[in-house]
Amino acid sequence: MLNLITASAYFLLIHFGVSGTRLRDRLVTRLGAGPYRGAFALASVIGLVWMIYAYRHAPAVELWGVVLGFRPAAYVLVFIAFLFVVIGITTPSPTRVGMESKVEQGTEAARGMVRITRHPFLWGVALWALVHLVVNGDLASLILFGSLLVLAVGGTLSIDAKRRRNFGEQWIKFANATSDIPFAAIAAGRNRLGLALAEIGVWRPLAAILAYAAAFYLHGRLGSPLT
Numbered sequence: 001m002l003n004l005i006t007a008s009a010y011f012l013l014i015h016f017g018v019s020g021t022r023l024r025d026r027l028v029t030r031l032g033a034g035p036y037r038g039a040f041a042l043a044s045v046i047g048l049v050w051m052i053y054a055y056r057h058a059p060a061v062e063l064w065g066v067v068l069g070f071r072p073a074a075y076v077l078v079f080i081a082f083l084f085v086v087i088g089i090t091t092p093s094p095t096r097v098g099m100e101s102k103v104e105q106g107t108e109a110a111r112g113m114v115r116i117t118r119h120p121f122l123w124g125v126a127l128w129a130l131v132h133l134v135v136n137g138d139l140a141s142l143i144l145f146g147s148l149l150v151l152a153v154g155g156t157l158s159i160d161a162k163r164r165r166n167f168g169e170q171w172i173k174f175a176n177a178t179s180d181i182p183f184a185a186i187a188a189g190r191n192r193l194g195l196a197l198a199e200i201g202v203w204r205p206l207a208a209i210l211a212y213a214a215a216f217y218l219h220g221r222l223g224s225p226l227t
Contacts, residue, residue: 004054008147011047058140065137074131081128086208087113088120095159103167103174110177115196117182119156126152156180
C-alpha cells in the first residue's frame, strides 16, 4: 500500500506543486513552453503508470465493501462522465493546453460544452473517479480514485488561477460567460443550455457513446466491476 500512497503523492505533487503555480511560469521562461510541456507530460505518464501498477499490486483492504445496489446508477453516472470527457476533448476552449490564446476571443470562446462548464474534461474525470471510489469500497480504490478526484477538482481551480494570472481582464471576460461548476452559469442566466446543445451537435455525443461502449466491452472482458 505504501507504494500506491507514494505514487499518488508524487502524481499530486507534480500537478499542485508545479502545474498552475509560479514555479511553472519560471520553468516555462527558462525551458520554453514546448520543452516544459514535453517534460511535464512525461512526468505525468510516469506517475500515472506508477499509480496503476501500484494499485493492481496493492493488498486487499476492505472498507465499506462493493456497493452492488449502486451499480445501476453508477453505469449512468459513468456514461455522463464519458459525455463530459469526450465532448470536452473535442471542444476548443481556452482552458485546454495549447489553446490558451482563444481567451482573446472573450465571450465568443464560450461555445458548446464550454457554456456548461469551462472544464468539461476534468469534471468528467472527477465524476468517473467518484463513482469508482464509491462502488469499489476498498482502501486502494480510495487512495487511487480519491487522488484522481482531488486532482480533477483542484485542477479546475489551478487552471483558472494560471489563466487569470497570464491573461487578466481577457480571462475575466471569458470566465464571466461560463462557469467552473457545471451548469452554474446557465442557472445564473449568464448562458443558455439551448445554445450549448445546438453547438455540441450530434457527432460528439455519438463519439462519447462509442467510447463508453468500447470501454464497457473491454472491462467486461477483463472482468472489471465497472467502466
